[in-house]
Amino acid sequence: MGLAELVGLSRSYGADPEWVLAGGGNTSFKDENHLWIKASGTTLVTIEESGFVAMDRSRLQRIWSTTYPTEPAEREKAALTDLMDSRVDPGGRRPSVETLLHELFPFAYVVHTHPALINGMTCGAQGDAISRDLFGDSAVWIGQVEPGYVLAHTAREMLTEHRKKHGREAQIVFLANHGVVVAADHPEEVHELQKRVADLCRSQIESRIGRYPNMGEPSADPERQRRAETLLSEFRRRFPGRAVSYRCSEELLGYLRSEEHARPLLGTYTPDHVVYCGSMPQYVAPVRDGEFAVDVLLPALTRVENPSGSPQIILCENTGVFALAGTPRAMETAQALFADQVKIAFYSEAFGGHRFMEKRLVDFILSWEVERYRAVTSLKAE
Numbered sequence: 217m218g219l220a221e222l223v224g225l226s227r228s229y230g231a232d233p234e235w236v237l238a239g240g241g242n243t244s245f246k247d248e249n250h251l252w253i254k255a256s257g258t259t260l261v262t263i264e265e266s267g268f269v270a271m272d273r274s275r276l277q278r279i280w281s282t283t284y285p286t287e288p289a290e291r292e293k294a295a296l297t298d299l300m301d302s303r304v305d306p307g308g309r310r311p312s313v314e315t316l317l318h319e320l321f322p323f324a325y326v327v328h329t330h331p332a333l334i335n336g337m338t339c340g341a342q343g344d345a346i347s348r349d350l351f352g353d354s355a356v357w358i359g360q361v362e363p364g365y366v367l368a369h370t371a372r373e374m375l376t377e378h379r380k381k382h383g384r385e386a387q388i389v390f391l392a393n394h395g396v397v398v399a400a401d402h403p404e405e406v407h408e409l410q411k412r413v414a415d416l417c418r419s420q421i422e423s424r425i426g427r428y429p430n431m432g433e434p435s436a437d438p439e440r441q442r443r444a445e446t447l448l449s450e451f452r453r454r455f456p457g458r459a460v461s462y463r464c465s466e467e468l469l470g471y472l473r474s475e476e477h478a479r480p481l482l483g484t485y486t487p488d489h490v491v492y493c494g495s496m497p498q499y500v501a502p503v504r505d506g507e508f509a510v511d512v513l514l515p516a517l518t519r520v521e522n523p524s525g526s527p528q529i530i531l532c533e534n535t536g537v538f539a540l541a542g543t544p545r546a547m548e549t550a551q552a553l554f555a556d557q558v559k560i561a562f563y564s565e566a567f568g569g570h571r572f573m574e575k576r577l578v579d580f581i582l583s584w585e586v587e588r589y590r591a592v593t594s595l596k597a598e
């Protein structure tokens with residue numbers, strides 16, 4: 217038991233796009249005195265022992281009894297300083313923003329991921345009630361809260377309440393509009409719990425929807441292809457410094473029949489989507505005969521020119537999705553996360569229909585220095 221097993225566990229989930237995309241997800245191992253957590257911005261699939269940061273658990277636990285400023289930016293700054301000061305090596309790498317969440321579980325291994333399959337439930341309007349039907353008291357549900365310190369603090373209260381009420385520790389925690397955490401003393405048990413969570417979500421999807429999203433290319437349509445190429449060259453001409461790409465899938469086309477059909481895609485589901493896709497996809501309808509006029513595209517294009525240069529997703533009716541970003545890598549990641557958003561929208565139908573992140577939380581992520589650090593670092597890391 218130890219770091220070597222943690223590396224194996226982390227890579228196995230990191231290698232599976234059903235469980236982990238981009239720099240998302242984090243893992244940890246702890247013994248009595250130390251916790252080894254994924255360094256911020258590290259990618260799970262290629263992680264090595266050096267990709268984990270050793271933390272002093274007694275110093276981490278002091279954070280629970282510290283009183284922080286109420287103003288969010290000051291609170292985050294102070295909590296981050298204490299988190300950094302809890303490192304065994306003060307000059308070491310920056311620990312995951314979710315370190316405190318990992319510290320809470322009295323189990324050796326903790327795996328936290330953001331899979332679309334499970335986020336269909338965490339982003340479902342009735343996700344909370346359905347998770348209780350499916351998992352009973354074996355799982356804890358945490359509503360929408362700011363990630364980082366506030367999430368860890370809320371989780372601590374909920375886990376304590378669960379322990380008092382049921383006389384045992386929770387090993388599965390669902391985070392609304394965010395993801396899932398699973399904890400166990402052996403890697404095998406982590407796998408079993410993960411499988412159970414995925415199987416129950418699948419059974420709900422199969423009974424309520426009866427199929428899975430068709431993310432394959434749609435059947436060829438020369439008109440759609442021509443429109444896509446015209447738009448692509450228009451975006452490239454307008455934004456010569458940005459990477460642009462066009463994608464489409466059978467499932468996406470179903471959503472792009474009209475703005476009404478596209479509603480479940482016109483918002484933000486999880487912090488990952490804010491970080492890697494920009495905060496709000498734009499929907500553009502054609503002006504006449506299925507044609508997009510440049511003057512109609514202009515409002516969407518103008519919004520693309522945001523000073524932070526964050527990625528932008530543009531949905532064009534009956535055509536597909538365009539991603540614009542500062543680098544080819546950021547553009548690819550934006551497309552991958554947007555495909556994830558399509559899956560979440562689809563799966564959420566089995567959980568009472570979609571529910572987006574609250575605007576105040578989107579704004580919090582946008583201004584959160586820690587998340588900016590993560591996006592920049594993980595897109596730089598090869």
Ligand SMILES: [Zn+2]
Nearest residue numbers: 241314328395
């Ligand atoms: Zn997370």
